[in-house]
Amino acid sequence: MSVMQHWHREPAPARDAVAVSGDPEDVTSARRRPGAVWGRFLLRRTVRTVFSLFVIVSVAFVVVRLSAGDPVRQALGPTAPPSLVETRRAQLGLDLPLWRQYTDYLSGLLHGDLGTSIITGQPVIDVVSSRLPKSLLLAALAVAVALLVAVPFGLATAVLTRDGRRRGLELGFNGATGLATAVPEFLLGAALVITLGIWWPVLPVAGADTAASYVLPVIALAAPSAALIARVARVEGLKVLGRDYMRAARAKRLPTATLHLRHALPNMLTAVLTLAGTTAAGMVAATALVEQVFNWPGLGYALIQAISGRDYNIVGGIALVYAALIIVINLCVDVLLALLDRRTTLLER
Incomplete structure (x- = not known):
């Protein structure tokens, strides 16, 4: 037996798929239907990705909104008249109840709108696109x-x-x-x-x-x-x-x-x-x-x-981008490992 033959017969470190599933017929069936196995594998990862993004966006929204200080007052300066501050808060929707701000923010995200900077008025998507590379x-x-x-x-x-x-x-x-x-x-x-x-x-x-x-x-x-x-x-x-x-x-x-x-x-x-x-x-x-x-x-x-x-929209938009990058990286690693060892998909049936 050659060294290369011996190497190819070396068992992978993952656990045996038969032992994990408990049913050899399940493993044989899964091997005959690789498309179905990969479909379930990618579906699970997609659901986890969406849920993780939702949690991160929600936590970032609540933490930033509940932090001390008024971003409008900070942006306009301490000498700005109260009427101007209230007008600007109304324009940004910051005078609405917290739950309403949250639903409006999620609605904007679903339409690809990350909002605008409270301080500079620059669209958040422009900040992200110019700095992300x-x-x-x-x-x-x-x-x-x-x-x-x-x-x-x-x-x-x-x-x-x-x-x-x-x-x-x-x-x-x-x-x-x-x-x-x-x-x-x-x-x-x-x-x-x-x-x-x-x-x-x-x-x-x-x-x-x-x-x-x-x-x-x-x-x-x-x-x-x-x-x-x-x-x-x-x-x-x-x-x-x-x-x-x-x-x-x-x-x-x-x-x-x-x-x-x-x-x-x-x-x-x-x-x-x-x-x-x-x-x-x-x-x-x-x-x-x-x-x-x-x-x-x-x-x-x-x-x-x-x-x-305390620029709410900038913080939320960048936090979302960071979360998406990290989740995508982890997803790519999962797929790469599954390609290296096909039994990885069977371990999560």
Whole structure:
């Protein structure tokens, strides 16, 4: 039996579909009707997505509306006459009961209207469309850097520390990655601004005018996630390296690149991709604070400013966009994992 044949016969880490369903005929029937299985799978995800968005929009609406302060008074200034304030409140519908404001807001969302800024009068959709690309690019670069650094680093450390070897390297790896995961992104960003922007001014620390402007924000976003992914990659790599088919491959004295990249890496990617999807969703949310640190002209910076100014519509619209991005990322991860292991859809019958 060749090594590749042995590899293809290695059971997947997921539980056996027969054992889960309890009925072999159900599994056989499901395998004969892949369209029906995928239809139920996507329907469940769609229902969850809609429900999650509804909950997030509702919570954001209530929290912002019940916060202290009058956004109209803040927008018009303390010297504005009360009659002007009341007129502006009526124009914005803020004089209506809370339940009426809520239904009007939901109705506008269903028609694609995110409202207008209380302070500037700018449509929220224009704010989102002008700032979202910068935030998405920042998060995408951070995810790419985290994966490109963490997966090879984790696998290489697993290879070097296999079977209890190089205890010092293992301790150093665990200590360094543990420390990196404990540092919040915004705190790391502030440290980078101080060290590489003030003490040794080698990189720009504000704006997004040049390619160099991306370096520090991407590092601040990517470093904690890269450390976490590297830890998981090492653990999964050790599991894979200890399996029988890997011992057989080593016994055949296959080249190192073939052994680790062709046989070990594909079998450890499922857990790594699951964590990477969750990490990507977290990075999208973390951009808000990182953008504030680096004065980045993205969606997160606009969200922080809107919260400070109690601009209800801006906060609600951006919160909805963030929620949609995170949910879509999680949905894509679920579909990708289901494609890698078709039995994932059967486990949720």
